[in-house]
Amino acid sequence: MQIKVGKYSGFCGGVKRSVLNAEESLNNSDVVYCYGELVHNKQVINSLTAKGLKVIEDINEAEDGSKVIFRAHGVEKKIYEIAEKKNLNIVDLTCPNVLKIHEKAKKLVEDGYFIILIAQVSHPETIGTISFCGDNCFILENSDMILDLENKIKESKCKRIAVITQTTISVDRYNELIDIIKEKFSLYELNIDNNICDATNLRQQEMKELSKEVDAVIVIGGKNSSNTKKLYDIGVRNCSKCFLIETVDDLTDDIFKYERIGIMGGASTPRSSVDEVMSRLNK
Template sequence: MNVKIAKEAGFCFGVKRAMKMAWNELETNGDIYALGPIIHNKQAVSKYEEKGLKTVEIIDSIPNFKNMIIRSHGVGEKVYKDANEKQINVVDTTCPYVKKIHRIVKTYHDKGYEIIVIGDSKHPEVIGINGWCGDCAKIIKTLDDLDSIKFDNSKKHVVVAQTTINLELYNEIISKLDKKLDNIRFNNTICSATKVRQLSAKELSQEVDCMVVVGGKHSSNTQKLVNICRETVETFAIETKQDLNIDKLKEYQLIGITAGASTPDWIIEDVVEFIESI
């Protein structure tokens, strides 16, 4: 049984930066809150919570004058205002690529443009993006959504995308939007790390007998890798090596491995070593 790892897998720049900033803050202060899970990987989050990180879902759960981490997914404008009112010290680990989307959305919203976000309305990144235009964005997750959303063609529109959205889906949606709306500006804000990871996973899936995708069940970019690999080959989605089906894996000789952008190196290494030991 042989293992081949995708050229691009695991922590992206934004997640690596956020995790380092959060760890440094924990070592300095210890008493700090995170507004939502710092990344979509419960094993990694557990390590930080053991260090003293407190994860909460709403800012009202954070006492005044405390320290608060804004995770890499980013948040809406109101969170910053609420933090200022509560005199909370903000440690902002928002991914710079996501920050760029916030600036685009706010700038064009202030100019009177209608905002369109291609992404999942329930994902924290999209919720945060929507918070920079007063939560009035039209959010498109699938091609079918285009038929149910009403657009005002007399207005100007600007489009941004969730950083982890599938590139092929993005292209299909903007092609339809371009035909539907007369005055529209497109911004391909899909993260470059997302693009190369998806391409790398697709290429590897064509070379192996099966794929193992390592990452959190709630990680958007991880699930997109799973779907991409499944288009080509038998694919197993796992969070840790404990989720592997050994009997099933024994049916294959060459196993490909990739991992979502919020999967730590140590989890990937555990999976590789475990498979190689079978």
């Protein structure tokens, strides 16, 4: 059996920073809350909660003045406002790439743009980013939503349209939607930005190449992780067999039918999960 591991497998810079800082906060305080899951990986969350991290879904669950971590995906504008009122000790671990998009959105609102956010509607990063986009905005997840988008833009009476994106959307989906936007809104002033982060770009590119070179490819990552799901989709398109697993325990003996195997970990997958899969294959 030949095994090839994607060199971009494992934590991206933003996730590494979040996990290290969360661990440091836990060492220095008795009670540390995290607003939402720090990253989309069950094993990482279990390890942090075992060290005392309390994950809350409602910011009001944190006592006034307590320490609260904001996750890598970022949070909504109103959460910053509530945190200030409650005098919370915020450890803002929002990835700098996401913070940059929030700043850009604020500027676009000031400049009178209608903002199209190309993103997954229900993803926490999207919920955070859209809250900085003012009243004239729309989350565009797929081409079926174009008619609704056209109506919303007409109603807004805006003459300028800006496009920003979620950091982890698929490059192919972005290209498809940008082509449609350029065609549909050619009479508007268009300001298009691609905010897919380098970690996502490089990983998706590597996944495409890797999955063409092997007989089966294993993607390791949280089932609720957006970037992991995109890697899996790329694997399915480019390889005859693609497995999506959270941990080595999900791997079945089916895998031993294949000679050349590729392994790719998502951006919130610890390197240890990749190593465990390799050990199992090498047994």
